[in-house]
Amino acid sequence: MKHPMVSEPGMAYTQFLSHRPSDFSVNSILTQPQFFPGILPAHALPNGAGIATLPMFPKLTDPHCHYAPDLLSVHQPGIRPVRTLDNQSDEDENIVVNLETKDLWEEFHKRGTEMVITKSGRRMFPSYKVRVSGLDKKAKYILLMDIVAADDCRYKFHNSRWMVAGKADPEMPKRMYIHPDSPCTGEQWMQKVVSFHKLKLTNNISDKHGFTILNSMHKYQPRFHIVKANDILKLPWSQFRTYVFKETEFIAVTAYQNEKVTQLKIDHNPFAKGFRENGAGKREKTRKMQQTSLEASEHRTQIESTMNSCNEASKHTDQAEVSTSSIKQYSEPRVGHVREPPVVLSPLKSVSAEANSTTRIEEEIDVDVESNDRDDEEETAANELKLRIAALEEAKDAMGEKDGDENSSADEEDNDIFDKSLNNSSTIERQCNEDDYMQLHHQQEDNKVRKTNSKNEQTNYSDSEEDEESTKYESRNTKLVTSLSKSSSSSSPSPSSSSGITVQHPTPLAFQPAGPISPSHHSQLHHLAQQPFLFYPGQVMPGLPNAVQSLPAAMLPVASATTAHAQLLQSPSGHTCFVPHHFSLNAQGIPYSLNGQVFAGSQGYAVISNPALNNAAAAAAAASNYYRGAILSSQQNRARLRFSPYPLPLTSTTMVTTGTPLSASGHSSIDSLQSSAAGLVTIANTSAGASLPQVSPVRDNTPVTTSAHNELQSIQKLVSGLEQQQEKMAAGSLTKLSDK
DNA sequence: TCTCACACCTTTGAAGTGG
DNA sequence: CCACTTCAAAGGTGTGAGA
Numbered sequence: 001m002k003h004p005m006v007s008e009p010g011m012a013y014t015q016f017l018s019h020r021p022s023d024f025s026v027n028s029i030l031t032q033p034q035f036f037p038g039i040l041p042a043h044a045l046p047n048g049a050g051i052a053t054l055p056m057f058p059k060l061t062d063p064h065c066h067y068a069p070d071l072l073s074v075h076q077p078g079i080r081p082v083r084t085l086d087n088q089s090d091e092d093e094n095i096v097v098n099l100e101t102k103d104l105w106e107e108f109h110k111r112g113t114e115m116v117i118t119k120s121g122r123r124m125f126p127s128y129k130v131r132v133s134g135l136d137k138k139a140k141y142i143l144l145m146d147i148v149a150a151d152d153c154r155y156k157f158h159n160s161r162w163m164v165a166g167k168a169d170p171e172m173p174k175r176m177y178i179h180p181d182s183p184c185t186g187e188q189w190m191q192k193v194v195s196f197h198k199l200k201l202t203n204n205i206s207d208k209h210g211f212t213i214l215n216s217m218h219k220y221q222p223r224f225h226i227v228k229a230n231d232i233l234k235l236p237w238s239q240f241r242t243y244v245f246k247e248t249e250f251i252a253v254t255a256y257q258n259e260k261v262t263q264l265k266i267d268h269n270p271f272a273k274g275f276r277e278n279g280a281g282k283r284e285k286t287r288k289m290q291q292t293s294l295e296a297s298e299h300r301t302q303i304e305s306t307m308n309s310c311n312e313a314s315k316h317t318d319q320a321e322v323s324t325s326s327i328k329q330y331s332e333p334r335v336g337h338v339r340e341p342p343v344v345l346s347p348l349k350s351v352s353a354e355a356n357s358t359t360r361i362e363e364e365i366d367v368d369v370e371s372n373d374r375d376d377e378e379e380t381a382a383n384e385l386k387l388r389i390a391a392l393e394e395a396k397d398a399m400g401e402k403d404g405d406e407n408s409s410a411d412e413e414d415n416d417i418f419d420k421s422l423n424n425s426s427t428i429e430r431q432c433n434e435d436d437y438m439q440l441h442h443q444q445e446d447n448k449v450r451k452t453n454s455k456n457e458q459t460n461y462s463d464s465e466e467d468e469e470s471t472k473y474e475s476r477n478t479k480l481v482t483s484l485s486k487s488s489s490s491s492s493p494s495p496s497s498s499s500g501i502t503v504q505h506p507t508p509l510a511f512q513p514a515g516p517i518s519p520s521h522h523s524q525l526h527h528l529a530q531q532p533f534l535f536y537p538g539q540v541m542p543g544l545p546n547a548v549q550s551l552p553a554a555m556l557p558v559a560s561a562t563t564a565h566a567q568l569l570q571s572p573s574g575h576t577c578f579v580p581h582h583f584s585l586n587a588q589g590i591p592y593s594l595n596g597q598v599f600a601g602s603q604g605y606a607v608i609s610n611p612a613l614n615n616a617a618a619a620a621a622a623a624s625n626y627y628r629g630a631i632l633s634s635q636q637n638r639a640r641l642r643f644s645p646y647p648l649p650l651t652s653t654t655m656v657t658t659g660t661p662l663s664a665s666g667h668s669s670i671d672s673l674q675s676s677a678a679g680l681v682t683i684a685n686t687s688a689g690a691s692l693p694q695v696s697p698v699r700d701n702t703p704v705t706t707s708a709h710n711e712l713q714s715i716q717k718l719v720s721g722l723e724q725q726q727e728k729m730a731a732g733s734l735t736k737l738s739d740k
Numbered sequence: 741t742c743t744c745a746c747a748c749c750t751t752t753g754a755a756g757t758g759g
Numbered sequence: 760c761c762a763c764t765t766c767a768a769a770g771g772t773g774t775g776a777g778a
Contacts, residue, residue: 262773266772269771
C-alpha cells in the first residue's frame with residue numbers, strides 16, 4: 001500500500017536539501033559523533049535512580065549544533081544502522097499516518113492554539129488522534145507521543161497576538177507518553193483511531209503523575225512515534241519513526257489569552273458545555289440562536305441578490321425560482337423538526353439581532369425560544385411554520401423579478417413575511433439596507449465558522465470512547481448541518497466538506513520514513529535487546545510496595561492493567577516515580593531509561609526522569625522547527641526514522657564516543673554500548689563542572705578534551721534554577737558513585 | 741501570570757429493574 | 760443471565776477573584 005503522497009519518496013528530501021542551512025553538511029553529520037542519551041550503566045546512576053541527571057547540553061540554537069532531519073537514524077552508539085536515502089525499505093514506505101482531528105486542529109491553529117496547563121494536569125483539546133495504516137499486521141508496535149519545544153522563545157499575548165517575549169525558560173523534564181495499548185499488533189493499531197486524549201499537561205515540575213510538563217507561554221509541538229517492537233524493553237534499541245503535524249503546534253498557557261481560542265474550545269469541548277451561553281438553561285436557546293444565525297445566512301444569499309437588484313431598480317426576472325429556493329431553505333429544516341421553535345427567527349431577525357446584538361432583539365428571541373420549548377405549543381409551532389411557508393410562497397408570487405435578482409421590494413417583502421410569521425413585526429422589522437447587508441455578510445462568515453465547528457464536533461468525537469458524544473453532538477447539529485448542506489448551495493461548502501475529515505481530507509499527510517534501515521537491522525535490534533542490559537542489578541529503589549500504595553488511587557488500576565508489576569524509582573531530583581515493570585526492569589531487575597525520557601503509561605505514570613536531557617529534546621524540537629518549512633509545509637511529512645526521539649548531534653567530537661560500529665555480521669557489541677554509556681557519564685562529569693573521576697568502567701578511549709570541557713562548562717553557566725539544582729544533585733550522586 | 745475554588749457539564753460504573 | 764435504566768460519584772471544563 002502506497003499513499004499517493006509518498007509515491008515520490010525523494011521529493012521531500014530534495015525539498016529539505018533546498019532549505020537546509022547553508023552550513024549543513026551531510027558528511028559532517030555522518031562523521032560527527034552522535035549523542036544518544038538514555039542508556040546509562042547502573043554504576044553511573046545515583047542510588048535508586050533510574051538514570052543519572054545529566055548536565056545541560058548545547059541547544060540547537062548553538063551554531064555548532066545542527067540537526068539532520070533526514071539523517072536521524074544516525075549513530076546510535078554501538079548500533080550503526082546502514083541507511084541511506086536511496087535504500088528505503090518497502091515496509092517503511094507503507095506506513096501512513098493521518099491526523100484524525102486535522103480539521104479541528106487546523107481551526108485552532110489559525111487562532112494560535114493555546115493549551116491550558118494546570119498544576120493538577122489538563123488534557124489536550126483538541127485531543128491528539130491519529131490513524132495509522134501500512135503497518136505490518138502481525139508485528140507489534142509501540143506507539144508513543146511526546147511534546148517538545150517548538151522553538152527557543154518565550155511568548156506573550158500582546159495586542160491580540162502572540163509575540164516573542166524573549167528567550168525560552170529552561171525546559172522542563174521531558175516525558176514520553178506511551179499509548180496504554182502498547183505494544184499492540186499492527187493490525188490492531190490500524191483497526192482503530194489511536195487516541196492520546198488521556199495525555200495530560202502540567203506546569204508542575206514536581207509532578208509525580210507522569211504528566212507532560214510544559215512551560216507556560218512557550219510554544220510546543222506534539223510528536224507521534226511509531227516503534228516496531230514487541231516489548232517496551234526493546235524501545236531503547238528500536239527505531240523511532242516520528243511524525244510531526246504542524247497544525248498541532250500550540251502555546252502552553254495557564255490561563256487563556258485569546259478569546260477566540262477560548263470560544264472555540266467552549267464550542268467544541270463537551271466538558272465546557274456549561275459555558276455555552278450561560279450554562280445549561282441557555283444551551284437550548286443557544287443552539288436555536290445558532291440555527292437562527294445559520295438560517296439567516298441561508299437567506300443572506302437572497303438578500304444579497306436583492307440588494308443588488310435594489311440598485312438596478314426593478315427588473316423582470318424569474319423571481320419564482322429564487323423564491324422557491326427561499327421557501328425550501330426555510331421550510332425544509334423546520335418541517336422535519338417540529339419541535340424546533342417554529343419561529344426560528346427569520347434572517348431578518350438575525351440580521352437585526354446580529355447587527356448590534358441589541359438586547360431588545362435577543363430578549364425577544366429568548367422569549368420565542370423559551371415559549372416554544374413547551375410541548376403544548378408544538379402544534380401551534382407547526383402551524384406557524386406552514387403559515388410562514390405560505391407567506392413565502394405569496395412573496396414569491398409577489399415578486400416580479402427574474403434571474404435570481406431580487407430588488408429592495410422583495411427584501412422588504414421578506415422582512416414582512418418573517419415578521420409576520422414571527423408576530424414580532426414591530427420590534428424586529430428592519431429595512432434591508434446596506435448596513436444590514438454588510439452585517440449579513442459578516443454573519444455569513446461567522447456561520448461558515450459555525451458550520452465548520454459543527455462538522456468538527458462530529459469529527460472530533462467520532463472515535464472509540466467519544467462515539468457517544470459524537471452521536472449526541474451529531475444529533476444536535478445535524479439539523480444545522482443538514483439544513484445548510486441542503487440549502488444555499490452558493491454559500492455552503494461542498495458536500496464533501498461537511499462529511500468529516502476523512503472524506504474532506506484524504507489527508508495528504510502521508511509519511512514515509514526518511515530512510516531505510518538495513519534488512520538485518522531489526523534483527524540486530526532484537527539481538528541487542530536480548531543481550532544483558534548494562535545496568536547492575538539492585539539499582540531499583542527498595543521499598544516499592546509502600547511507595548506504590550502512596551500513589552494516587554486512579555493510577556493504580558491502570559498501572560496494574562498495563563503492567564504486571566510496578567515499581568518506583570527515585571529520580572535524581574528526589575522525585576519518586578512510578579515505574580511499570582516492563583518499563584523499568586529487565587529480567588534481572590535492572591532499571592533503564594529510554595533516551596533519558598520519562599515514559600508514561602495510560603495514566604501517565606512517570607518512569608524515569610532525566611531533566612538534563614531536556615536540551616536534547618529542545619534541540620530536536622528546534623531542529624524540527626527550522627526544517628519544518630522544508631518538509632512540513634510541503635505537506636509531505638516524512639517519518640523521522642531513528643533510534644532516539646532526541647538525537648543530539650554534537651559538533652564537539654570529544655563529547656561522546658560513538659562506540660564500536662556494528663560489525664559486518666550485524667552483531668552489536670555490548671562493549672560498544674557500554675562505551676557509549678560511559679561517554680554519557682563522562683559528559684555528565686565533565687559538563688557538570690565537577691572534578692569527578694571518570695566513571696566509565698569499560699573503555700578508556702572516551703576522549704574528553706579540555707575544549708569540550710570548557711564548552712560544556714560555559715553552557716552550563718546558562719542553566720538556571722532548578723536545572724542547576726538538579727545537576728548538583730546528579731553531580732553529587734555521581735561523585736558518590738565515582739568514589740565507590 | 742498563576743492558583744484556586746467554583747459551577748456546570750460529561751463520563752463512568754454500580755445498583756436496580758424487567759424480561 | 761442479559762439488556763436496559765437510573766443514579767451518584769468522579770472527573771473534565773472555563774471562569775473569576777485574589778495573590
